[in-house]
Amino acid sequence: MAEPDLTMTEAEREEFLADVHVGILAIARKDKGPLALPIWYQYEDGAVIIGIGGNSLKAKLIRAAGRATMTVQTETPPYKYVSVEGPVELLQEQRDDFVMASRYLGPEFGRWYADTNPSTSDTVIAKLTPERWITCDYGKGMG
Numbered sequence: 001m002a003e004p005d006l007t008m009t010e011a012e013r014e015e016f017l018a019d020v021h022v023g024i025l026a027i028a029r030k031d032k033g034p035l036a037l038p039i040w041y042q043y044e045d046g047a048v049i050i051g052i053g054g055n056s057l058k059a060k061l062i063r064a065a066g067r068a069t070m071t072v073q074t075e076t077p078p079y080k081y082v083s084v085e086g087p088v089e090l091l092q093e094q095r096d097d098f099v100m101a102s103r104y105l106g107p108e109f110g111r112w113y114a115d116t117n118p119s120t121s122d123t124v125i126a127k128l129t130p131e132r133w134i135t136c137d138y139g140k141g142m143g
Helices: 010-018 057-065 097-105 107-116 118-122
Strands: 023-027 035-039 042-044 047-053 067-073 080-091 123-128 132-137
Touching (some): 010 042, 010 080, 010 132, 023 047, 023 057, 035 057, 042 097, 047 057, 057 067, 057 080, 097 107
Antiparallel strands (some): 023 035, 023 067, 042 047, 047 123, 067 080, 080 132
16 A cells, blocks of 8 residues: 655645744754754745844844754654755844734733734844755645
8 A cells, every 4th residue: 555645735735834823943053963942933935034133043043054954843642843945044134022912922922022022123034945855744744
């Protein structure tokens, strides 16, 4: 019997990334393993958008590496995940921190977070443009 194809279609992948999940961003470092940290993100127009501190270690590593990988997964079975890899650039444009905070925390707590979080003052946008995808939906094997 053939193994089921657990790969997500493009439409399934797009829908999955549009949902609210915490991502893990991995960026190469010299003489160490990659830095891998949880992040909030938005998926817009085929790109992963991440707000980060302009002077943060993440920003410094992105400037040096020019590439990154983000993995997003569900926390409950049947598990699903998407891993995306590609070039990443830092944009100096300002975005309303409330939009991202509300996506993850809801409107009331999101407003409080955006208004009181001092780390948002030097925020830049990291834009990850997907070149390679790895996807899996274990629910497809439960037929």
